[in-house]
């Protein structure tokens with residue numbers, strides 16, 4: 001367990017350091033997961049900060065890890081079941097605001113994984129913003145992470 005928590009601390013600083021870059025956009029508290037080692041799809045969650053004086057918009061996402069990477073959200077369908085839907089018009093990140101991608105809400109979706117999401121694996125993702133442009137991050141797979149704020153669970 002000691003080694004494990006040391007690695008966690010290292011990962012924490014690694015993730016933290018990726019959020020310290022100058023520029024208007026910062027990403028923190030990010031992680032990725034899949035439903036299991038054989039899953040063909042996975043998702044990533046994070047907090048995105050827009051430090052700029054103007055609103056921005058996350059238009060699209062890309063990763064080498066999957067055949068397709070999309071922005072998704074969850075919508076309640078007519079029969080009350082939560083369904084995932086692709087976001088086509090992007091996600092607004094307001095000026096000097098923080099926007100969270102969370103389980104059961106907006107997320108980055110990887111479809112057709114080229115490699116399994118092993119715990120601790122690092123996933124490169126490029127975010128494309130309307131104003132800030134390209135922003136590359138590396139997100140660590142955390143299969144054990146629980147969503148803290150939402151007590152209800154969603155299968156993904």
Ligand SMILES: [Cu+2]
Nearest residue numbers: 072084107109
């Ligand atoms: Cu999805």
